[in-house]
Amino acid sequence: MRCGSVLIVLALALIAFGYQEIMDGGKFHKPVVYSFDEIKKCLPEEGVYTIEGAEFHIEEAVYSTVELQLGSTSTEDTHDGPIVDVFLPLHKEYKKGAVPDAYLEKKEGRTNLVLRTTDKKIIQIVEQLKANGHKSSAEIDKWMEKNADKLRVSKKLTGKIREHSSFLTSDSEAISKLEDLVASDYMIMEDGFIPTVGGGFQKLGAGIVIGILALLVLVGRYLGVKKQPVVQV
Secondary structure, X not given: OXXXXXXXXXXXXXXXXXXXXXXXXXXXXXXXXXXHHHHHHOOOOOEEEEEEOEEEEHHHOEEEEOOOOEEEOOOOOXXXXXXXXXXXXXXXXXXXXXOOHHHHHHHHOOEEEEEEEOOHHHHHHHHHHHHXXXXXXXXXXXXXXXXXXXXXXXXOEXXXXXXXXXXXXXXXXXXXXXXXXXXXXXXXXXXXXXXOHHHHHHHHHHHHHHHHHHHHHHHHHHHHHHHOOOOOX
């Protein structure tokens, strides 16, 4: 029964996300360009955007694993499953050698935009940070200094920006670990995700097929249980 139930949940999720992507794909045709300064002053409506003048620091990352467990690079944890999502608070881009962002964020206020990414290179660095939790403070500091250029990333970002309340509960729980850096009214930017009508129909179709398979599994098991002979003592 458990397998059938999991398939039904997966099917419903795919159908819901597929429908949402079809709606979004018909609404958002071209990314709107914003500077991070503009985002900082006033959050935009949900849509597809290109953000210029932003950077993130991978040592601030929080993440979720395939078992839907939550972790943070700032604390030692024992989550052994592969990392599937990384969440990074976005900051204003500053030239190399400028005042550290930790100080600037206290001065300017918490960020209101969090990047959600599945970028393999970023995940690899987060995995390294996670492994560093078992090292001494001196070893961690040495590693951080050696990899400083990899940890601070400045790039143009394109993707869909959503209200955080429309995301999975696990996402909100992960981002809650960033409460010192992220404002309460934050939004989430899905790195590289641009919704399309075609992509939405693919998810919708996959959800329907998986839903049918789930029903067949549940019906088959129900009939199998019903046919079992009653043993009389």
